[in-house]
Every structure is written in structure tokens, then in C-alpha cells.
Amino acid sequence: MALVGKTAVVTGAAMGIGRALAEILLENGAKVALLDINEAAAERPLQALEQHFGAEKTIFLKCDVESEEQIRAAFKKTVEIFGGIDILCNNAGVLNETSWEKTISINLMGVIRGTYVALEQMNQLSGGRGGVIINMASMAGIGPLLSCPSYTASKFGVVGFTRAMAAASEASGYGIRFNAVCPGFVQTDLITNIPVRLGQFSNLAAATHKLVDVMGTIAVSDVAAAALELLIDDTKNGEALLVLQSGATYMQFPTFNPTQNKPL
Ligand SMILES: NC(=O)C1=CN([C@@H]2O[C@H](COP(=O)(O)OP(=O)(O)OC[C@H]3O[C@@H](n4cnc5c(N)ncnc54)[C@H](O)[C@@H]3O)[C@@H](O)[C@H]2O)C=CC1
Numbered sequence: 001m002a003l004v005g006k007t008a009v010v011t012g013a014a015m016g017i018g019r020a021l022a023e024i025l026l027e028n029g030a031k032v033a034l035l036d037i038n039e040a041a042a043e044r045p046l047q048a049l050e051q052h053f054g055a056e057k058t059i060f061l062k063c064d065v066e067s068e069e070q071i072r073a074a075f076k077k078t079v080e081i082f083g084g085i086d087i088l089c090n091n092a093g094v095l096n097e098t099s100w101e102k103t104i105s106i107n108l109m110g111v112i113r114g115t116y117v118a119l120e121q122m123n124q125l126s127g128g129r130g131g132v133i134i135n136m137a138s139m140a141g142i143g144p145l146l147s148c149p150s151y152t153a154s155k156f157g158v159v160g161f162t163r164a165m166a167a168a169s170e171a172s173g174y175g176i177r178f179n180a181v182c183p184g185f186v187q188t189d190l191i192t193n194i195p196v197r198l199g200q201f202s203n204l205a206a207a208t209h210k211l212v213d214v215m216g217t218i219a220v221s222d223v224a225a226a227a228l229e230l231l232i233d234d235t236k237n238g239e240a241l242l243v244l245q246s247g248a249t250y251m252q253f254p255t256f257n258p259t260q261n262k263p264l
């Protein structure tokens with residue numbers, strides 16, 4: 001899908017990966033609604049984006065992805081201002097093993113909430129224009145991260161939800177592609193203060209730091225470039241794209257033939 005003239009919504013867009021997603025979308029000609037719970041953090045990046053790309057191309061909307069009401073209001077405002085929604089990047093996420101309910105509510109349920117509300121606007125079966133939904137998962141959605149069981153569960157959930165929605169969309173004719181991005185460690189605030197974030201698993205902080213050292217970190221721009229590939233390539237649906245220092249790789253999953261009760 002060519003991005004020129006399209007409208008995108010990015011959650012968790014005030015900083016980190018979300019901000020980089022907003023930037024790459026604007027660079028490629030889209031209009032972007034930046035959603036975040038942290039209005040203060042969004043102020044300076046928004047000014048910079050407005051200066052660079054034009055104030056008419058961006059809008060900031062305060063939105064907590066834990067609230068369906070706030071998501072619906074933000075999407076409605078986006079449609080009023082930009083005339084529709086073609087792209088949703090469900091990116092907002094936290095690493096907080098001290099509150100597993102919040103981790104699941106933001107990282108997994110936030111993706112599901114955002115997707116279901118977006119369907120009301122985007123689904124071709126209900127008058128929408130179709131489009132693409134990108135969900136920010138993690139390498140921890142492919143393999144377990146020992147120090148973060150709740151975070152890992154949330155990201156496995158995001159990968160599974162994305163793949164199921166991709167199949168549902170194709171079978172039903174929503175006109176929407178669904179893909180997940182699965183980065184390794186990325187240089188953002190999320191990988192700071194690791195022992196505090198790990199809560200009862202803080203004894204595993206050293207092992208986690210070691211993993212970061214061994215794997216290295218990637219830049220937010222690497223993640224944004226991977227998301228861009230999934231956005232513009234119309235053949236990509238139901239993909240989980242692993243993004244590491246060595247490059248980006250499409251994950252292969254076992255397929256299952258229910259009529260013969262064995263993997264294909
Ligand atoms: N940094 C990393 O190493 C990796 C991050 N990810 C994922 O990428 C996504 C973005 O993370 P980063 O940019 O690294 O983190 P970050 O902490 O730099 O940015 C997260 C943004 O999400 C916002 N946010 C948090 N809770 C929210 C809520 N309830 N509603 C709306 N916005 C909310 C924050 O205010 C912040 O602006 C997350 O889903 C994270 O799990 C995935 C793999 C690796």
C-alpha cells in the first residue's frame with residue numbers, strides 16, 4: 001500500500017518506537033494521529049514533527065489504551081480531522097512485572113481493544129476503506145524471556161491475535177492486513193531500570209543484562225523500517241517479522257491441517 005495521503009494512528013507515539021513509527025509514516029506521505037497517555041512527553045516531539053512535516057499532517061490525542069472509551073473518542077476525532085483511518089499501529093506497551101494485570105491490560109488487551117474499535121472504522125464490510133494494522137510484539141512473543149513472564153505472555157498473545165485476525169480478515173473480506181513486528185532489544189526507556197521493572201524476578205536482572213550484551217541493541221529506526229516493509233508490501237498478512245542486529249526475518253510457524261489432525 002502506498003502511504004501518500006493515507007491516515008495512520010499510532011499508539012504510544014510520544015517516545016521510543018512509537019515516535020519513530022510516526023516519523024517514518026510522515027516521511028512516506030501519510031498523515032498521523034499520535035496517541036499517548038503521556039501528553040507532556042509528546043509536546044516537544046510533536047512540535048518537531050509539525051515543523052518538519054507541516055502542522056496539518058499531525059495531531060496529538062491523549063489516549064490511554066486501557067480505555068475503550070478513550071480509544072473510540074481518539075479514532076472518532078482522527079476520522080473527523082483526516083477523513084478516515086487506513087493504518088493502525090498498536091504500539092503502546094510497558095515492561096512492569098510488578099503488575100502483571102496492567103502488563104496484560106496494556107500490552108495485549110490494548111492491542112485487542114484498539115483493533116476492535118479500529119474495525120468499526122476500517123472494515124470494508126461495514127463501509128470502511130480497509131488498510132493495514134501493525135501490532136508491536138517482541139522477540140519475547142516468539143521465545144520466552146525468563147525474567148519477564150507476564151511481558152512474554154502479553155507478546156505471545158499479540159503474535160497469536162495478529163495471526164488469527166489476519167486469517168479472519170482474509171476469510172471474511174475485511175480488506176485489512178494484520179502483521180506483527182517482533183524486535184529484539186531496542187534503545188528506548190523501556191530497557192532502562194531493568195531490576196525495578198522485573199519485580200519479583202529482579203534476581204534475573206543480571207541474566208537479562210547479559211542477554212542484552214550478547215544480542216546487542218537496535219535503533220528505533222530499524223524497527224520503524226521493518227514496520228514500513230509490512231505496511232507497503234500488500235502480500236504480507238499474518239506475518240511476525242523478527243528484527244535483530246543481524247537484520248529482519250519472517251518467522252515460520254508450523255501449520256496445522258484440522259481435517260487430518262496433523263501438521264501440514
Ligand atoms: N524497547 C525494547 O527493547 C522493545 C520494545 N518493544 C515494544 O515496543 C513498544 C514500544 O516500546 P518502547 O518504545 O520501547 O517503549 P517506551 O517506554 O519508550 O514508549 C512507550 C510509549 O507508550 C506509552 N504508553 C504506555 N502505556 C500507555 C497506555 N496505557 N496508553 C497509551 N500509551 C501508553 C508511553 O507513554 C510511551 O510514550 C512496546 O509495545 C514494547 O513492548 C518490543 C520489543 C523490544
Ligand SMILES: CCCCCC(=O)/C=C/C=C\C/C=C\C/C=C\CCCC(=O)O
Pocket residue numbers: 095137138139140141142143144145146148183184185186190191194208
Ligand atoms: C529488559 C527486558 C526488555 C524486553 C523488551 C523486549 O521486548 C525485548 C526482547 C528481546 C529479546 C529477548 C526475548 C526473548 C528471548 C528469546 C529467546 C532467548 C533464548 C531462549 C532459549 O530458550 O534459548
